Amino acid sequence: MVTLHREWSLFGIFNMGRVVQMEVGEDGVALLTLNKPPVNSLDNSGPDSVMYQLKELICEAHSRPDVKAIVIRGANGKFSGGADIGSLQKVKQVGQSTTFPTHIRGSNFFNDIIEGGSKPIVAAIEGFALGGGLELAMACHGRIAAPKTQLGLPELTLGIIPGLGGTARLPRLVGLTKAVDMMLTSKPIMPEEAKKLGLVDAVVPVQQLVPAARKFALDIASGKQAWRKSLSLTDRIGSQEESLKVLKQARARAQKAYRNVPHPFVMLDCIEAGIKNGGVAGTLKEEEVSPGLTASPTAKGLMNIFFAQRSAFKIQGITDSGLKPHQMKSVAVIGGGLMGSGIATALALNSVPVVLKEVNEEFLQAGLQRIEANVKARLARGAPNQEKVQKVMSLVRGTLDYADFSDVDMVIEAVIESVPLKQQIFADLEKYCKPTCLLASNTSTIDLGVIGKNTKSQDRVIGAHFFSPAHVMPLLEIVRTHDTSKQAIQDMLALAKTIKKVPVVVRSCVGFAVNRVFFRYFQAGHLLVHLGLHPYRIDAVIKAFGMPMGPFRLADLTGIQIGQATSGIYKEAFSDRVYLSNLNELLLKDNRVGERTGKGYYNYSKGSRVEQPAPELESYLVKSRQAARLIPEGKVVDVSDEEIVEMIFYGVVDEAARVLDEDVVVRSSDLDIASVLGMGFPAYRGGVAFWGDSVGVERIYSKLKHWSSLYGPLYKPSAALERAAHGKYSLSQIIEKRSGASRL
Numbered sequence: 001m002v003t004l005h006r007e008w009s010l011f012g013i014f015n016m017g018r019v020v021q022m023e024v025g026e027d028g029v030a031l032l033t034l035n036k037p038p039v040n041s042l043d044n045s046g047p048d049s050v051m052y053q054l055k056e057l058i059c060e061a062h063s064r065p066d067v068k069a070i071v072i073r074g075a076n077g078k079f080s081g082g083a084d085i086g087s088l089q090k091v092k093q094v095g096q097s098t099t100f101p102t103h104i105r106g107s108n109f110f111n112d113i114i115e116g117g118s119k120p121i122v123a124a125i126e127g128f129a130l131g132g133g134l135e136l137a138m139a140c141h142g143r144i145a146a147p148k149t150q151l152g153l154p155e156l157t158l159g160i161i162p163g164l165g166g167t168a169r170l171p172r173l174v175g176l177t178k179a180v181d182m183m184l185t186s187k188p189i190m191p192e193e194a195k196k197l198g199l200v201d202a203v204v205p206v207q208q209l210v211p212a213a214r215k216f217a218l219d220i221a222s223g224k225q226a227w228r229k230s231l232s233l234t235d236r237i238g239s240q241e242e243s244l245k246v247l248k249q250a251r252a253r254a255q256k257a258y259r260n261v262p263h264p265f266v267m268l269d270c271i272e273a274g275i276k277n278g279g280v281a282g283t284l285k286e287e288e289v290s291p292g293l294t295a296s297p298t299a300k301g302l303m304n305i306f307f308a309q310r311s312a313f314k315i316q317g318i319t320d321s322g323l324k325p326h327q328m329k330s331v332a333v334i335g336g337g338l339m340g341s342g343i344a345t346a347l348a349l350n351s352v353p354v355v356l357k358e359v360n361e362e363f364l365q366a367g368l369q370r371i372e373a374n375v376k377a378r379l380a381r382g383a384p385n386q387e388k389v390q391k392v393m394s395l396v397r398g399t400l401d402y403a404d405f406s407d408v409d410m411v412i413e414a415v416i417e418s419v420p421l422k423q424q425i426f427a428d429l430e431k432y433c434k435p436t437c438l439l440a441s442n443t444s445t446i447d448l449g450v451i452g453k454n455t456k457s458q459d460r461v462i463g464a465h466f467f468s469p470a471h472v473m474p475l476l477e478i479v480r481t482h483d484t485s486k487q488a489i490q491d492m493l494a495l496a497k498t499i500k501k502v503p504v505v506v507r508s509c510v511g512f513a514v515n516r517v518f519f520r521y522f523q524a525g526h527l528l529v530h531l532g533l534h535p536y537r538i539d540a541v542i543k544a545f546g547m548p549m550g551p552f553r554l555a556d557l558t559g560i561q562i563g564q565a566t567s568g569i570y571k572e573a574f575s576d577r578v579y580l581s582n583l584n585e586l587l588l589k590d591n592r593v594g595e596r597t598g599k600g601y602y603n604y605s606k607g608s609r610v611e612q613p614a615p616e617l618e619s620y621l622v623k624s625r626q627a628a629r630l631i632p633e634g635k636v637v638d639v640s641d642e643e644i645v646e647m648i649f650y651g652v653v654d655e656a657a658r659v660l661d662e663d664v665v666v667r668s669s670d671l672d673i674a675s676v677l678g679m680g681f682p683a684y685r686g687g688v689a690f691w692g693d694s695v696g697v698e699r700i701y702s703k704l705k706h707w708s709s710l711y712g713p714l715y716k717p718s719a720a721l722e723r724a725a726h727g728k729y730s731l732s733q734i735i736e737k738r739s740g741a742s743r744l
């Protein structure tokens with residue numbers, strides 16, 4: 001136990017209100033604590049910021065004769081989550097310069113003051129050291145970590161690169177190949193691996209973390225431990241020739257993993273500068289390129305998604321109401337088909353016991369087998385581990401009888417989309433389940449109020465709309481009705497967290513958020529075909545925009561019959577703006593269902609999911625165009641690639657405006673995260689509403705108006721978009737500007 005100098009009995013007063021605090025012990029160690037909840041982020045915005053105070057206190061410690069060494073730790077069990085993303089999000093490009101906070105230059109502070117300083121500094125790392133947090137730790141002369149700590153450089157997920165020396169120091173500590181892998185994947189590593197690699201010097205139990213760091217720092221000061229300066233290390237990076245080979249491979253890998261974004265390649269250039277010209281040169285290059293990257297549209301989009309994902313868990317009036325979620329000790333799933341088995345898999349993989357119900361033994365066994373296959377695929381990753389699979393499967397119990405539901409805390413119904421069947425199931429559930437049991441449906445189309453109509457439990461009826469495959473796709477739409485209780489929503493949000501889904505709470509409406517907003521994506525594709533464009537060109541352009549695939553390839557994946565069935569639903573619900581096309585119908589007549597039958601918009605050879613052009617598609621296109629009569633005098637309309645993107649997505653943005661105006665989602669960023677996780681809208685474009693705002697509401701409105709005069713109601717802009725265009729406000733402001741009270 002270290003006693004503090006008497007002067008530090010006034011510690012509390014000196015440190016009050018400070019985001020970095022210093023205590024000097026009688027052992028001569030100055031213990032600096034970063035204390036900026038929630039994650040001790042390294043903001044750099046002036047005297048009240050962590051970077052400013054940390055620099056000030058390190059300089060003070062260096063100048064004090066009673067200080068022999070310094071230890072840096074984070075308060076509340078968290079070292080640091082890195083630079084303050086909120087501040088970075090505000091960085092703007094103004095003419096040739098940026099508003100980047102340059103108050104403290106990393107090269108001066110981290111290279112000269114920390115690493116080049118006259119006293120050893122050791123990082124005591126607990127919880128996480130991410131981004132700038134790990135860069136701070138790497139600039140220190142030693143690193144001691146507690147178990148279960150995450151160590152990583154995830155900057156690429158934010159559209160930026162490590163900007164405080166990470167690209168130069170990590171390769172020197174763990175070797176170039178591993179460093180490149182960590183940075184390109186943004187995946188953190190755990191302390192045991194970090195110790196083996198040389199990133200940390202020791203892993204100790206959390207109670208011993210600070211004492212061990214103090215001792216390590218004093219040992220460096222007394223010469224018992226080597227004084228290692230990361231930027232000067234050379235033993236882990238091979239020859240320049242080898243390094244350049246690794247970087248060449250890394251560039252090829254980045255070409256495959258990243259489309260339409262510059263920052264991974266800039267990051268590799270920084271690493272190369274550090275390899276060729278020395279570590280300091282690498283850090284200077286980072287410093288030169290970081291402001292521009294931080295101000296880039298890519299960074300803005302990805303940072304929007306970072307915050308959108310976190311906001312989605314917060315619902316005003318519910319998550320801030322003090323309601324505690326009920327613990328889900330077991331959950332029942334009705335239906336072992338594709339969706340039901342996927343949902344059961346997601347639950348079991350996250351340690352939630354599941355009761356799977358089917359109507360007969362054959363279906364039940366098939367459902368259980370599907371779950372086992374899913375679990376194997378998720379866990380095995382090429383190396384089957386039967387023991388782990390069995391452990392997960394021991395959480396899954398099959399039944400044919402509702403009697404086994406008496407104790408479950410939630411039921412998720414995942415049967416076919418039949419109103420009478422679902423109504424019957426919900427009436428039965430009310431009889432067999434305990435009165436607190438949450439009654440959820442995985443319906444993607446039917447109104448929840450209708451499903452729960454024959455029960456007296458409307459307050460605990462809720463939608464849990466998973467996306468297929470449910471054990472893989474990260475989005476969960478939580479559908480509430482006027483009657484759904486706050487507790488039910490709170491419980492469902494908590495379950496989403498447990499099973500690692502990002503929830504988006506929506507009001508019950510046709511298509512909810514994702515399918516509703518994107519129905520115009522498919523319909524615009526058909527309209528463009530009727531203007532004379534080829535589906536393959538449309539798919540190629542949309543893929544180049546950043547979607548995983550275009551609308552026609554996606555139709556093949558999900559099944560053209562599904563597209564046909566849902567367009568019927570939209571025709572009924574949104575008759576003022578549907579575009580009617582017989583193309584799907586023509587293909588289905590010849591059993592061209594998509595991937596499943598090996599033929600759809602594309603052809604697929606047996607057992608392959610790789611699409612091949614289908615020359616016979618032409619005759620279907622001709623017939624469909626003839627029926628549509630959209631091309632004036634049969635003359636193909638000249639549409640550029642840029643216009644294809646606009647004609648496909650501007651209608652989607654308009655539908656997003658309607659969804660916001662109708663109070664379907666809580667905030668526009670919910671549509672952003674839902675479009676990214678549910679449809680694969682490129683995250684670096686920030687999500688569908690964010691992208692719409694970056695294009696500009698006025699532009700979208702006037703284009704839609706023009707196309708609606710040429711091609712009809714599919715493009716007719718909504719009143720909500722019109723108001724925003726005329727009132728000069730953004731999609732993200734539609735909710736606050738909306739007239740009338742919330743309908744929820």
Ligand SMILES: C[C@H](O)CC(=O)SCCNC(=O)CCNC(=O)[C@H](O)C(C)(C)COP(=O)(O)OP(=O)(O)OC[C@H]1O[C@@H](n2cnc3c(N)ncnc32)[C@H](O)[C@@H]1OP(=O)(O)O
Binds near residue numbers: 084162310
């Ligand atoms: C110059 C440098 O090279 C550049 C950088 O350092 S860029 C930053 C790099 N760091 C990161 O990417 C880490 C991002 N953060 C995370 O991964 C996770 O938040 C975490 C692992 C630190 C903690 O996870 P978890 O405990 O699940 O908490 P989580 O809900 O994500 O975050 C808690 C709160 O901290 C905020 N937060 C997390 N990291 C933040 C950061 N770096 N800056 C600002 N806020 C941050 C979140 O927005 C959230 O705020 P809220 O409660 O108001 O919604």
